[in-house]
Amino acid sequence: MNFNELFKESVEEYDSLISGVIPVILVGSATCGKSAGAQEISAAFKAELEEQNVMAEVIEVGCIGLCYLEPIVTIIKEGMPAIFYGDVTSKQAKQLVNDYIIDNNPMIESALGTFGDKQVEGIPNLFDIPVMKPQIRRILRNCGFIDPDNIKHYIAMDGYKGLNNALDLKPGEVMEKIKLSGLRGRGGAGFPTWMKWQFCVDSKEDENYLICNADEGDPGAFMNRSLLESDPHSVLEGIVIAAYAIGAKEGYIYCRAEYPLALERLKHAISEMKKLGFLGENILGSGFNFDIKIKEGAGAFVCGEETALIASIEGKRGMPRTRPPFPTTSGLWGKPTVINNVETMASVSLIMQAGHDAFVEHGTQDSKGTKTFSLVGNVKNTGLIEVPLGTTLKQVINEIGGGIINDGMFKAVQIGGPSGGCIPESYLDTKIDYDSLTMAGAIMGSGGLVVMDQNSCMVDVAHYFLEFIQNESCGKCVPCRLGTKQMLDILTDITTGKGKAGDIELLLELAGGVKDGSLCGLGQTSPNPILTTIKYFKDEYNAHINEKRCPALLCKELINYQVIDEKCKGCMLCFRSCPVGAISGSKKEVHSINIDKCIKCGTCIELCSGMYNAIERVHKY
Amino acid sequence: MSKSLNEILSTFNGNKSELIPILQDIQSSIGYLPEDAIIEVSKFTQVPESEIYGVATFYTQFRFLPVGKKHIMVCKGTACHVKGAPQIIEGIERHLDIKEGEVTFDLEYSLESVGCLGCCALAPCAMINEEVESNLTLKDVKKIFSRMKNNSNDKES
Numbered sequence: 001m002n003f004n005e006l007f008k009e010s011v012e013e014y015d016s017l018i019s020g021v022i023p024v025i026l027v028g029s030a031t032c033g034k035s036a037g038a039q040e041i042s043a044a045f046k047a048e049l050e051e052q053n054v055m056a057e058v059i060e061v062g063c064i065g066l067c068y069l070e071p072i073v074t075i076i077k078e079g080m081p082a083i084f085y086g087d088v089t090s091k092q093a094k095q096l097v098n099d100y101i102i103d104n105n106p107m108i109e110s111a112l113g114t115f116g117d118k119q120v121e122g123i124p125n126l127f128d129i130p131v132m133k134p135q136i137r138r139i140l141r142n143c144g145f146i147d148p149d150n151i152k153h154y155i156a157m158d159g160y161k162g163l164n165n166a167l168d169l170k171p172g173e174v175m176e177k178i179k180l181s182g183l184r185g186r187g188g189a190g191f192p193t194w195m196k197w198q199f200c201v202d203s204k205e206d207e208n209y210l211i212c213n214a215d216e217g218d219p220g221a222f223m224n225r226s227l228l229e230s231d232p233h234s235v236l237e238g239i240v241i242a243a244y245a246i247g248a249k250e251g252y253i254y255c256r257a258e259y260p261l262a263l264e265r266l267k268h269a270i271s272e273m274k275k276l277g278f279l280g281e282n283i284l285g286s287g288f289n290f291d292i293k294i295k296e297g298a299g300a301f302v303c304g305e306e307t308a309l310i311a312s313i314e315g316k317r318g319m320p321r322t323r324p325p326f327p328t329t330s331g332l333w334g335k336p337t338v339i340n341n342v343e344t345m346a347s348v349s350l351i352m353q354a355g356h357d358a359f360v361e362h363g364t365q366d367s368k369g370t371k372t373f374s375l376v377g378n379v380k381n382t383g384l385i386e387v388p389l390g391t392t393l394k395q396v397i398n399e400i401g402g403g404i405i406n407d408g409m410f411k412a413v414q415i416g417g418p419s420g421g422c423i424p425e426s427y428l429d430t431k432i433d434y435d436s437l438t439m440a441g442a443i444m445g446s447g448g449l450v451v452m453d454q455n456s457c458m459v460d461v462a463h464y465f466l467e468f469i470q471n472e473s474c475g476k477c478v479p480c481r482l483g484t485k486q487m488l489d490i491l492t493d494i495t496t497g498k499g500k501a502g503d504i505e506l507l508l509e510l511a512g513g514v515k516d517g518s519l520c521g522l523g524q525t526s527p528n529p530i531l532t533t534i535k536y537f538k539d540e541y542n543a544h545i546n547e548k549r550c551p552a553l554l555c556k557e558l559i560n561y562q563v564i565d566e567k568c569k570g571c572m573l574c575f576r577s578c579p580v581g582a583i584s585g586s587k588k589e590v591h592s593i594n595i596d597k598c599i600k601c602g603t604c605i606e607l608c609s610g611m612y613n614a615i616e617r618v619h620k621y
Numbered sequence: 622m623s624k625s626l627n628e629i630l631s632t633f634n635g636n637k638s639e640l641i642p643i644l645q646d647i648q649s650s651i652g653y654l655p656e657d658a659i660i661e662v663s664k665f666t667q668v669p670e671s672e673i674y675g676v677a678t679f680y681t682q683f684r685f686l687p688v689g690k691k692h693i694m695v696c697k698g699t700a701c702h703v704k705g706a707p708q709i710i711e712g713i714e715r716h717l718d719i720k721e722g723e724v725t726f727d728l729e730y731s732l733e734s735v736g737c738l739g740c741c742a743l744a745p746c747a748m749i750n751e752e753v754e755s756n757l758t759l760k761d762v763k764k765i766f767s768r769m770k771n772n773s774n775d776k777e778s
Contacts, residue, residue: 067742219698
């Protein structure tokens with residue numbers, strides 16, 4: 001079967017499915033959805049359908065990005081638009097079968113939104129709801145709408161058209177298209193993608209390699225996981241196109257082992273590609289041969305660095321080396337190697353499918369296109385989003401994110417992972433693009449946006465990142481190995497009430513040395529969390545050092561727990577739950593906490609906060 | 622054990638580049654990397670044992686002691702940290718009376734913290750064997766252990 005015939009057959013199959021002649025129930029079943037109970041929901045639907053003897057298809061799909069509303073279900077019935085439901089319970093699943101599938105009552109009060117040409121009175125269009133409206137979903141266009149394990153669904157949505165187009169051009173012409181798109185690497189550094197490919201080709205070796213970096217080590221970032229679980233072919237198509245452009249015959253996907261579902265989807269998708277001739281010998285009859293192997297990461301953040309990643313694939317300790325030579329000159333097995341991020345690959349397939357003109361429609365002068373971000377932390381609408389580069393942090397946090405939870409106060413947004421920085425309120429109008437963020441002292445990184453409120457201690461945040469980095473430092477170079485340890489020790493002293501005058505100056509001096517002297521990006525960027533928190537939150541450092549106070553009331557050694565007498569009802573719930581017996585008091589009498597025994601575990605506060613709010617954290621000194 | 626180890630090794634060629642996948646498959650099958658297995662892998666790949674240990678100890682995924690029947694991995698990613706992961710880890714440590722990196726006396730449970738599970742929007746999270754639990758509170762910790770205990774009892778009866 002040729003590509004056009006395959007496309008036609010796929011469209012027929014997909015269109016028939018979404019016609020809803022036989023109702024279809026799509027259950028969001030990426031890792032977020034599963035952790036929120038998607039499998040129980042699928043089972044509840046199947047059980048009720050069988051009970052009522054109703055025919056309908058239940059399909060596990062990927063993530064639409066509204067993680068805070070998981071489990072999410074979409075029901076498609078003939079003559080109706082697709083209707084999305086959020087926070088679905090097993091009880092609701094049963095109700096939906098009876099009320100909507102059987103009785104045609106779409107349960108408007110439970111619906112999130114609709115998608116399609118038709119409207120339902122009382123239910124907004126999904127893409128008009130506040131969390132979706134500012135988004136432009138190009139990379140995420142298929143997520144939640146197709147079965148990620150069915151290649152024909154992807155093909156029906158113009159999938160592999162990009163590869164088909166690319167194979168009709170010369171490799172150099174493909175490179176030119178990517179150049180015109182202005183695509184910059186989505187892994188964090190933002191290096192022009194076409195340029196990296198060109199350096200590889202310019203090395204003029206007989207063998208090149210392509211590696212897709214799916215290690216996604218930045219804590220707080222899950223964009224790549226979501227894409228691989230929801231639309232793996234969008235990434236795989238981009239990998240084959242990139243391999244064609246640089247003349248690689250062998251490629252690797254290096255995916256972290258902490259993503260078992262993503263690995264499962266990739267393995268299945270690759271086997272489907274081979275059956276249909278999108279991978280292997282003579283791809284789509286073009287004469288181009290290319291194969292992909294999957295390599296699982298083994299839990300080393302540093303293996304997100306190119307040379308460390310290569311060492312890991314070669315079976316060695318994941319330790320970076322000096323550059324030059326860069327991987328595009330001498331990489332895997334000493335051969336020219338291009339390493340591209342998952343989202344870069346998905347952008348490549350999008351550009352070749354829809355054209356570079358469509359890509360440059362969005363973004364800024366120097367940062368073209370859209371980018372996915374994981375919007376997490378203390379914001380109301382946590383999840384996966386996609387916006388044009390150049391959108392401001394304020395728009396993302398307030399319009400899409402819905403603002404701070406529990407009507408709290410925004411304090412900072414951490415962007416760029418351990419290599420990035422914390423941006424305060426005064427910089428919320430900063431545009432999210434490669435250059436504006438650098439001026440504010442942060443980097444875009446892979447796209448993790450962690451929002452913090454008044455309960456976050458910024459010195460603790462710096463300590464958290466340094467602890468992470470210190471653990472992950474490979475140990476090869478002295479500035480990183482010893483510098484990060486020393487910076488961490490100072491921060492530990494500060495957060496435990498042992499900070500002293502001169503600590504801030506010493507941190508800044510160390511930061512400079514580690515930045516300049518470290519071998520690789522991990523060490524070179526490790527001081528960034530310290531530098532930005534000192535720059536924007538110096539008052540918090542001063543309070544910890546000079547007054548032994550933690551303004552956020554977080555650092556354990558600087559706080560005590562205390563009962564608020566006038567609010568305590570003497571219910572004894574905290575008394576019974578305290579793991580160390582630090583609370584005393586009888587029924588209906590005000591309780592008290594023995595601060596010498598109290599381990600500040602948080603159990604009593606968590607219990608009481610839902611009821612009387614009678615326990616608070618207070619400054620120790 | 623040797624038989625299953627031979628089955629695993631038979632799917633590889635014995636190249637040094639296969640070292641990490643070989644160790645991953647062994648750990649997947651046995652649960653950790655016993656010394657005997659390292660010796661066999663050394664013979665198979667012609668890589669010295671010291672070098673294999675050098676590689677294996679570099680990566681946090683590899684374990685040299687068995688884990689519990691239920692292995693709990695609490696996420697220590699940024700979002701999870703901001704949403705209270707340290708309290709959750711301490712809560713589990715208290716409940717099981719073990720510290721991070723240890724196994725309970727009856728080999729039923731083991732606990733470790735991991736970099737990032739990628740479930741950040743529903744922080745704080747933990748993975749128990751391959752299932753992810755999200756939006757954890759200290760109250761949930763008790764409920765989860767109670768549920769796991771009931772499931773084990775059901776299986777045994």
